[in-house]
Amino acid sequence: MISDDGGEFGKTVEGSQLARGRILDWFHIAMKFQAAERSVFGSKMIDSMERESVETEIIHAKWLVWHGKGGKALERIKALDSRLLAREGYEFKTLWWYLNTVSSYLKKNAGTLVNYGARHRKGLPISSSIAESAVNQVVSYRMAKKRQMRWTDEGAHCMAQVRVAVLNGEFSPRRISALKIADIDYGMS
Template sequence: MARDERVTVISDDAGEFGKAVDGSQLVRGRILDWFHIAMKFKAAKISVFGSQTMEPHERIPVETEIDHAKWLVWHGTGRQSVFRIKALDATLLANKGYENSTLYWNLRRLYFYIENNAGTLVNYGMRHHKGLPISSSIPESAVNQVVTHRMAKKQQMRWTDEARRAMLGVEG
């Protein structure tokens, strides 16, 4: 990467990281990491399965609605997704005990997460189709593997300044 090349930053909603990135001249834009979005949807779907406030036959339509909302985010229409999740939440409020359920909290976490990060949502399907990154999970995993291997007690290795700079891209 050239020193003056502009980059798109993919991250979760980590506030401190966002503050550091927002002031940079080299940042083209920020994208909310698809992996983190998918995990929020997964938590909501899992809580449907374990919900005590619904009959088993009622769970499939709720899971389907969550899948539709996820599809909308994947295709860049986060606001429509939030609308559908809020409508689902409002419908489920009729169920006794729903306000105290895990599903209630996971759905609310999900729509607040999407709503609060609407400015960093993109058409993930289009980016994926073009071969552009939609998540930081692959580089994060690679860094974790290297660091874990390097720091394992059996290895007895230390980082040299040159290796640290090369690995992290840190100047100084």
């Protein structure tokens, strides 16, 4: 199962017969690194010569995570942060905040980091962004006000539960035939 570091998926993975574990979504990792990279350009305490060096360190750390070396990436970010901490006022800058955000994100999710490059080359998913986009589009379409067949909040929740049961193999054709169709509430208003 691919997700961000949100805790809501922990029980889903534990209760699923299909999921083998959780993988941290590459999109969320990349966004953390991108924010750190951008903050280098806005930092007035780093001159133009050193700016390239700092940005290169961040890019190399991101490369290490991509190749499944999260521990080494964390060491590299911490070393960069320590080097910059020698400067007066650095701990109040945006760059400090973003480097610490990346560092704590990687540390918190160390057990869910994988070799994203290898997965990508094998054609395996590394991000949930496509699924999230599809879900957002379908749900927002059905939940929009002034829609003729709008879902209620309860109906959308029930639909999500049914979909998860189908994906987990817990909602088979045998079980469907046992249900009384008249008793199903589709949750439409």
